[in-house]
Amino acid sequence: MISTKKELRYYLEQDKKALGISNRKRPKRFGDYIWKYQICLRKHEYYTNTDSRIWKHVYRYLHKKTGLKLGFDIPVNVFGPGLRINHFGLIVVNSNAKIGANCDIHQGVNIGQNHGQYDVPTIGDHVWIGPGAKLFGKIQIANGITIGANAVVNKSFTEENITIAGVPAKQIKEGCTAQDEPNCPQKGEPVHL
Missing domain, CATH: 2.160.10.10 (Hexapeptide repeat proteins)
Known part of the structure; x- marks a missing residue:
């Protein structure tokens, strides 16, 4: 749950990283629709949790409007940082x-x-x-x-x-993490369930 500006910046940065965007600070004017949606989602979360009345309504509107265009119905305060849609x-x-x-x-x-x-x-x-x-x-x-x-x-x-x-x-x-890689079954080896 985002309740400070520092947490908001952290969530936004982690979402940007998860989307594989590293060379830009802001979304493109045309394009980057999912990134724009996630920014609206995170700001809506922040302003809802801090009870900022005006900005809460502005970002609720932008969050809902962008979500309708993209087909997303994702409420605030559900996903942790690093969301990748x-x-x-x-x-x-x-x-x-x-x-x-x-x-x-x-x-x-x-x-x-x-x-x-x-x-x-x-x-x-x-x-x-x-x-x-x-x-x-x-x-x-x-x-x-x-x-x-x-x-x-x-x-x-x-x-x-x-x-x-x-x-x-x-x-x-059965899964393997990166640390387990040497112990993972190789292609063609049976996986024990």
């Missing part, structure tokens, strides 16, 4: 969901509730969510998980650095 297209996220740092999300993703208002996912850091994935219910997704395209995730996965996919989602591969 890869493509235009429908992305719907419940306002009660909590998603950690460095989330990489694609188009067609829905992160929503099951029955009750707080039956929503809690997602860890460094999670990659493939196109068309659906996550719902009071579930936990651990750090470093890769969620395959069109997966339907309705149960918790608490083991870190794994790949899940399918309908309903199940573990399909």
Whole structure:
């Protein structure tokens, strides 16, 4: 949750890094639409949390307007720093969901509730969510998980650095971090699930 100018700068810098932008300070006048959207999202979060009435309304309007153009329905105070939205297209996220740092999300993703208002996912850091994935219910997704395209995730996965996919989602591969690289199975070797 962004509550100071320093945190706002940090979130903006991490989002810019996640989007792979390193050589510019500002978005292009024409283009960089996702970056512009994320700037509006972060500023809306900051001004909502600091209760700045005028700027809160200005950035709420810009956040919603830009989101409608791109097909994003992402509420404030859900994503941690380092958010990477890869493509235009429908992305719907419940306002009660909590998603950690460095989330990489694609188009067609829905992160929503099951029955009750707080039956929503809690997602860890460094999670990659493939196109068309659906996550719902009071579930936990651990750090470093890769969620395959069109997966339907309705149960918790608490083991870190794994790949899940399918309908309903199940573990399909054990993951390896960069530190584990020498111990990872090589191409063609069996992966023990």
